[in-house]
Amino acid sequence: MELVIDRLSKQYNNKIAVDRLSLKLKSGVVGLLGANGAGKTTLMRMICGILKPTGGTITFNGMDVSEEMFRDALGYLPQDFGYYPNFTGKEFLLYMAALKGIERNAARKKCDVLLKTVGLDHAANKKIKTYSGGMKQRLGIAQAVLNDPKILILDEPTAGLDPKERVRFRNLIAELGKDAIVILSTHIVSDVEHIADRILLMKDGQFVFDGTLDDVGMDLEEFYMQHFEEDEEGEQYE
């Protein structure tokens, strides 16, 4: 199982959002850290195949990410997502299961299991519009793993989760990372610190660090802040 990104770029008019990135990923959890505007979401959207790159390629096990087979193996939680207003939590999951091509009976069983896993079994038949932010986020995580994805892309997945929910989420992701490629994008350093096998630090569309927690050699939060202190010092002299 391998995700290969080769000289990937994305340019919007005069702004380069992603700048010639190359990467190879195998199963495990990859933490993608970076400030707002670093290019994390743009990179993740290109990996998911929903944003067209300006240059470069992305392949998963040799297949292009625009192919249906790739989407069949993909699970995605976007940073912001909506829902059809009259859906209950369970109806939403069943709808996503239908789109993911999961047969109805299997989908029902899977939805029940997942709703219990994310702690939403008590609210399964309530409309999503009554859910809190954390509940919506947990529902989003549940839909992302419906199809037992081989590649799981999570964009700011812990936003809105309380500490207990965050710990539960980390355990779930760590478990999933044993058999899948999990890319977890966040600017919450502690999320990455606890579960990531590999850390990517992104700034201005480029990777400024690629390694493990051991390679960092210091507190990850301090290491992360260092890169932005350098940036601020540079700005002072401009």
Added chain:
Amino acid sequence: MSDLKKKLQMGFDAPAPIRKEEFLEHLNISENANKSNLEGFLFSQIGYISKSAWVFSLLSLIVAMLGIRYSDQHMIWIISGMTPLLALSIATESSRSERYGMAELEATTKHSLASVVLARLFIISIADLVAMLVITLIGYKAIGRTAVPTMLYVITPFLISVFLELYSVRKLRGRQSFYACIAISFLVSLSIYFIEFEFKTLYKPEFISAWVAAAILALIGVMVQGRKIIKNTEEIVVWNWL
């Protein structure tokens, strides 16, 4: 030779399987093996078309039928003017994913956003075409015309509305496109009523060629706009530079 094979089978044990899990994973045999097919997906989408779209189509059909039942043969324009309202459901369903922020999620599934939009358009179009066929078959005798001109009077305002509404769905976002579609449907309906009320010429036999031309142009417009909408959803998933 078969005797030899049997003796060999008896004389040697088959080796135990190795890397079985890897092989099975490669074959992609999983809990999801019993996957839904295209017809199943299409059928499943029927349940996800908004109830308001069905209610609106049904109301339009009922009003058109009442128009046929209680109007005289000159009031073909009542039927003709109702069909733009049928077109609302097509335009609103095509933009529903984006309106409710579901487009990004739907774009990453096996049956992607393009498939969802196409499926909805297909289902709603079939339902609307059936409704218009019913109106035509019941209406043409009641209004004293033949079936073909009646079909033209019924379907042309529908096609004009669909064309204009699909165009607005492409150009406007979110709630704006929804309100624009409502305005277009009512505008086309009111235009028909106004022209017929003022000039009383729209449904005269000598203008049938104009109706044919309008229907053909509107149909081409619908196909072009429909293709562009699907291309818009595909553009973010299909690359052609590889």
